[in-house]
Amino acid sequence: MALKQLNIAAGIIRNASKEIFITQRDASSHMAGFWEFPGGKIEAGETPEQAVIRELQEEVGIDAKSPVLLKTLEHRFPDRIITLYFFLVEDWQGEPYGKEGQPKRWVAQAGLKEEEFPPANEGIVTALKNNQY
Numbered sequence: 001m002a003l004k005q006l007n008i009a010a011g012i013i014r015n016a017s018k019e020i021f022i023t024q025r026d027a028s029s030h031m032a033g034f035w036e037f038p039g040g041k042i043e044a045g046e047t048p049e050q051a052v053i054r055e056l057q058e059e060v061g062i063d064a065k066s067p068v069l070l071k072t073l074e075h076r077f078p079d080r081i082i083t084l085y086f087f088l089v090e091d092w093q094g095e096p097y098g099k100e101g102q103p104k105r106w107v108a109q110a111g112l113k114e115e116e117f118p119p120a121n122e123g124i125v126t127a128l129k130n131n132q133y
């Protein structure tokens, strides 16, 4: 069986106090219960930047301005290969919230924990913790 190939755009929403807005994945979803940077699948005909702007409107209710691509990571799960495009979002309109009813919280960048995120996020979480971005 061919592996599913998914392209995902996610937003690292960071405020002036160096806190990052994260949300928890639904119990019924892939990677259920893990915390994530809000985002989702890049649709046909969309650029990763267009996708992250749309996903942040849909999931957390903000209009992201000038997202900056920080890092692209590929991860192979038993049933799928995903490519993740992580964007830094420091400029937006609105106040992020769990628009789909998902739990959310602001967490200090230095207090991020790799084990709270899906395995594909390890590289980006470590880089953020180490103040690489």
Ligand SMILES: Nc1nc2c([nH]c(=O)n2[C@H]2C[C@H](O)[C@@H](COP(=O)(O)OP(=O)(O)OP(=O)(O)O)O2)c(=O)[nH]1
Pocket: 008, 009, 010, 029, 030, 031, 035, 036, 037, 038, 039, 040, 041, 082, 084, 118, 119, 120, 121
């Ligand atoms: N948004 C997001 N997804 C992540 C992260 N890390 C990670 O492995 N993923 C994986 C989990 C999922 O397999 C995939 C995201 O897909 P998704 O289910 O959120 O897609 P979507 O928002 O378009 O949702 P849907 O329309 O299919 O319900 O990427 C992350 O930090 N943020």
Ligand SMILES: [Mg+2]
Pocket: 038, 039, 040, 041, 059
């Ligand atoms: Mg999503």
